Amino acid sequence: MNIRENIRPGGRSARVQASVHKAVRGLLSTMDRSDVTIPLIATEAGVTPSTIYRRWGDLQELLADVAVERLRPDALPKDTGSARADLTQWAEQYADEMASGPGRAMIRDVLSSVATDSRNAGKCCGYTREQLQVIAGRARDRGEDFPDVETVIDTVVAPIMYRILFDDVPPASDKVLGLVESVLAQQR
Structure with missing residues (x-):
């Protein structure tokens, strides 16, 4: 424990x-x-x-704890008036923040602690899930179709994180837009 x-x-x-x-x-x-x-x-x-x-x-757990705290969103996703625009804006901002130098360093700190304790990574995923649930809730309130949050994580967030972690080039805005369009097209 x-x-x-x-x-x-x-x-x-x-x-x-x-x-x-x-x-x-x-x-x-x-x-x-x-x-x-x-x-x-x-x-x-x-x-x-x-x-x-x-x-x-140990130091790594402390660095991970600080990183998790810094990765916690400080505001709700912006309400643009449509699910497509909300998700697009959120995904572009997410990709930009996570691909930045400080973002990558925080991700590394969290992942370095996963070998001994996966709660920090779980918190990060929880923050992302909460943000997407806000967008999904607004879409439902407006009568718009919106995919299951887990589908958005698998179809939009996971490819963004994979590129950030394992590619020299972070996902470009047009790639992020394509991911959003792909997940929204599944709803039609």
């Missing part, structure tokens, strides 16, 4: 988490990832290294 399972951030725990996350983000913005250490993070955050080890276990 991972120690983090039993921690519910609130009060001091929330302050420690916020301070450590802030320290990690600050250090990563000013230095190479390979130079970042738990003692350095602890000093920057004003906590002891043992606090970090108790809470996160």
